[in-house]
Amino acid sequence: MKHLKIDNLHVSIGDREILRGLSLDLPTGQVHAIMGPNGSGKSTLAKVIAGHPDYTVTSGDVLFDGESILEMEPDVRARKGIFLAFQYPSEIPGVTIANFLRAALQARLPEGEELEATEYYAKLYEKMDLLEMPRTFTSRPVNEGFSGGEKKRCEILQMAMLQPTFALLDETDSGLDIDALKIVSHGVNSLRGPDTGMLVITHYQRLLDYIVPDVVHVMVNGRIVESGTKELALKLEAEGYDWANEPEAEAVGA
Amino acid sequence: MSDTQTQLEIDREKGNFRYDVDYEFDAGTGLTEKTIDYICDVKGEPDWIREFRKDALRKFHEKPMPTHWASKDLENIVFDNIRYYLSQGQKPKRSWDEVPEDVKRTFERLGIPEQERKFLAGVEAQFDSEAAYSNIKEAVGKQGVIFVGSTEGLKEHPEIFRKWFGKVIPTGDNKFSALNSAAFSGGSFIYVPPGVKVSHPLQAYFRINAENFGQFERTLIIADEGAEVTYMEGCTAPKFDTATLHSAVVELVALKGAKIQYITVQNWSNNVFNLVTKRGLAMEDAEVKWIDCNIGSRLTMKYPGVVMKGRRARGEVISIALAGDGQHQDTGAKMIHAADDTTSNIVSKSISVGTGRATYRGMVNVPRHLKGCKNNTECDALLINTNSRTDTYPAITVRGTGNACQHEASVSQVSEEQIFYMQQRGLTEGQAMSLSVNGFINDLVREFPMEYSVELKRLIDLEMEGSVG
Numbered sequence: 001m002k003h004l005k006i007d008n009l010h011v012s013i014g015d016r017e018i019l020r021g022l023s024l025d026l027p028t029g030q031v032h033a034i035m036g037p038n039g040s041g042k043s044t045l046a047k048v049i050a051g052h053p054d055y056t057v058t059s060g061d062v063l064f065d066g067e068s069i070l071e072m073e074p075d076v077r078a079r080k081g082i083f084l085a086f087q088y089p090s091e092i093p094g095v096t097i098a099n100f101l102r103a104a105l106q107a108r109l110p111e112g113e114e115l116e117a118t119e120y121y122a123k124l125y126e127k128m129d130l131l132e133m134p135r136t137f138t139s140r141p142v143n144e145g146f147s148g149g150e151k152k153r154c155e156i157l158q159m160a161m162l163q164p165t166f167a168l169l170d171e172t173d174s175g176l177d178i179d180a181l182k183i184v185s186h187g188v189n190s191l192r193g194p195d196t197g198m199l200v201i202t203h204y205q206r207l208l209d210y211i212v213p214d215v216v217h218v219m220v221n222g223r224i225v226e227s228g229t230k231e232l233a234l235k236l237e238a239e240g241y242d243w244a245n246e247p248e249a250e251a252v253g254a
Numbered sequence: 255m256s257d258t259q260t261q262l263e264i265d266r267e268k269g270n271f272r273y274d275v276d277y278e279f280d281a282g283t284g285l286t287e288k289t290i291d292y293i294c295d296v297k298g299e300p301d302w303i304r305e306f307r308k309d310a311l312r313k314f315h316e317k318p319m320p321t322h323w324a325s326k327d328l329e330n331i332v333f334d335n336i337r338y339y340l341s342q343g344q345k346p347k348r349s350w351d352e353v354p355e356d357v358k359r360t361f362e363r364l365g366i367p368e369q370e371r372k373f374l375a376g377v378e379a380q381f382d383s384e385a386a387y388s389n390i391k392e393a394v395g396k397q398g399v400i401f402v403g404s405t406e407g408l409k410e411h412p413e414i415f416r417k418w419f420g421k422v423i424p425t426g427d428n429k430f431s432a433l434n435s436a437a438f439s440g441g442s443f444i445y446v447p448p449g450v451k452v453s454h455p456l457q458a459y460f461r462i463n464a465e466n467f468g469q470f471e472r473t474l475i476i477a478d479e480g481a482e483v484t485y486m487e488g489c490t491a492p493k494f495d496t497a498t499l500h501s502a503v504v505e506l507v508a509l510k511g512a513k514i515q516y517i518t519v520q521n522w523s524n525n526v527f528n529l530v531t532k533r534g535l536a537m538e539d540a541e542v543k544w545i546d547c548n549i550g551s552r553l554t555m556k557y558p559g560v561v562m563k564g565r566r567a568r569g570e571v572i573s574i575a576l577a578g579d580g581q582h583q584d585t586g587a588k589m590i591h592a593a594d595d596t597t598s599n600i601v602s603k604s605i606s607v608g609t610g611r612a613t614y615r616g617m618v619n620v621p622r623h624l625k626g627c628k629n630n631t632e633c634d635a636l637l638i639n640t641n642s643r644t645d646t647y648p649a650i651t652v653r654g655t656g657n658a659c660q661h662e663a664s665v666s667q668v669s670e671e672q673i674f675y676m677q678q679r680g681l682t683e684g685q686a687m688s689l690s691v692n693g694f695i696n697d698l699v700r701e702f703p704m705e706y707s708v709e710l711k712r713l714i715d716l717e718m719e720g721s722v723g
Contacts, residue, residue, distance in 0.1 A: 092672060
């Protein structure tokens with residue numbers, strides 16, 4: 001079992017502190033959900049773990065199986081097994097999904113070793129079937145002209161192909177209608193297993209009806225204020241976040 | 255940008271080497287009437303060419319340097335320091351075995367004989383002023399296709415050569431066409447008889463080996479009625495501390511219903527001034543297509559053109575320019591519509607890296623009395639770094655009521671978010687940049703023959719690997 005451990009993490013963008021002493025322990029084999037109001041710092045947490053250059057870690061640590069990853073480039077972290085399903089995935093004009101994924105998998109092979117094309121396509125088609133994607137989908141340029149639902153499905157396809165140790169799903173449910181949400185959740189659930197840990201970031205309890213978490217964390221103002229079982233999500237749904245708000249703290253942007 | 259420097263060196267590695275060569279003929283430095291006499295005597299040229307050259311020399315001196323609209327960098331060319339003719343001999347060999355060892359090993363290292371065996375119908379390999387090797391596959395020669403150097407063309411086939419030589423690009427077209435007309439040596443003369451479709455490309459490879467040297471090849475390609483031919487050219491030079499000059503003139507003539515496709519992958523070292531005039535004439539139902547890729551050189555000024563002289567003639571320019579640190583790629587296209595129902599298409603994509611500068615200059619002209627003419631122009635620029643530069647100067651003149659044109663231009667930048675996204679999938683920053691750039695030009699690279707598109711992709715990968723940071 002591996003652990004992604006976040007230890008008393010403080011993060012700023014410019015002068016503004018967004019994460020204020022956040023701690024979390026995600027082991028493989030579990031799905032944790034982070035819920036919280038807009039601006040509580042949920043997306044920041046995901047981006048900082050992935051190594052986004054805009055954020056400054058002022059104190060605390062992020063440990064991948066005991067090893068700090070804060071000094072590592074984003075691509076090194078990715079190859080170690082950290083995957084971020086983006087809330088707003090970037091477009092890469094002219095680069096097809098098939099070529100992009102091929103390059104990403106090739107980057108994980110030792111120098112001089114070539115990706116085996118037949119196996120690659122077999123795996124790609126298997127994962128596309130799982131996500132109910134037409135075969136023509138992967139010859140489209142990455143995210144270019146995609147609908148919101150297509151973008152999210154494309155993120156999950158990449159996750160399925162790259163088989164990360166720790167997957168961070170940032171508001172994967174946003175912009176999805178109920179059918180798309182079911183397909184995406186089905187895809188995510190099929191990737192659950194003893195060797196994968198998932199951190200599902202969401203604003204709404206709805207997603208957790210489909211991706212049932214082992215642990216739910218409530219995040220407010222850059223901190224985890226409460227952790228519990230999936231019933232905690234239902235309480236949030238019923239009562240909102242007001243009870244969790246610390247009256248002295250002001251909301252910060254994510 | 256120190257990484258970029260290192261990587262650019264690596265990219266040049268393929269062409270950046272030099273073996274010492276003994277030259278039998280050397281016209282010395284500077285260009286005067288004496289130099290021209292020397293060249294004419296050595297090459298044993300007829301008097302009309304001697305006159306043609308001397309007239310061109312006068313025009314060269316008269317013409318102003320185009321620094322008022324182009325680059326002041328042109329002022330750094332010291333014409334008196336340049337050597338205008340260097341060769342080991344005039345007659346190219348028909349077999350690689352006969353090519354002198356000191357020259358042959360250069361082309362072997364560049365992989366030319368191997369490419370010839372694999373996919374070419376004929377090859378000419380020019381070393382400084384003259385072709386060291388020129389050969390055409392027997393089957394192609396039997397169809398009546400002529401593929402020789404310019405000197406042999408003008409001597410052995412004057413009836414075809416003289417009819418078109420200097421007619422598509424007059425000597426006084428610009429200062430550098432005049433310079434080429436005065437000092438030209440090497441280049442190809444190609445004639446494809448009526449109805450003959452040459453199935454594989456003919457290729458020329460231009461190699462500059464000497465320092466302080468000017469290469470002035472002259473190419474004339476004539477595709478007779480209904481004929482089809484594809485010509486490819488590649489080029490390299492070692493990197494010297496001093497500036498080198500390459501100033502070619504290329505004239506294409508596509509007679510009724512003929513098709514000529516001319517492909518360039520320019521990879522000069524970044525001390526080379528590459529000042530080239532290229533133009534094609536397309537008669538009725540003929541097609542001239544330039545596929546022009548500029549990766550190397552210090553300054554390139556090149557605007558391939560098509561004069562559509564017959565009805566339903568088509569002209570096309572597909573252009574890719576990559577301007578790395580310290581480079582200026584000033585490229586574009588000229589489309590002259592001179593008959594009804596003619597169609598032209600320009601697609602230009604440029605990438606500027608570091609302090610690199612890419613400039614697009616386009617000229618499209620459709621006069622009032624014509625009808626049914628169409629032009630499409632697209633030019634897209636990609637900026638890699640914040641100090642990179644791109645400029646677009648489209649000059650489109652479409653008169654009359656029955657003609658149509660459309661023009662689209664875009665400038666984009668590889669965003670940090672895009673790079674982060676790709677890095678998050680495990681690609682290094684350099685790989686991410688390279689993939690973005692390849693995606694940007696992907697649709698144009700497909701126009702190149704397979705062997706060239708692979709090479710092109712590799713060159714771009716090498717350029718981009720170190721362009722970050």
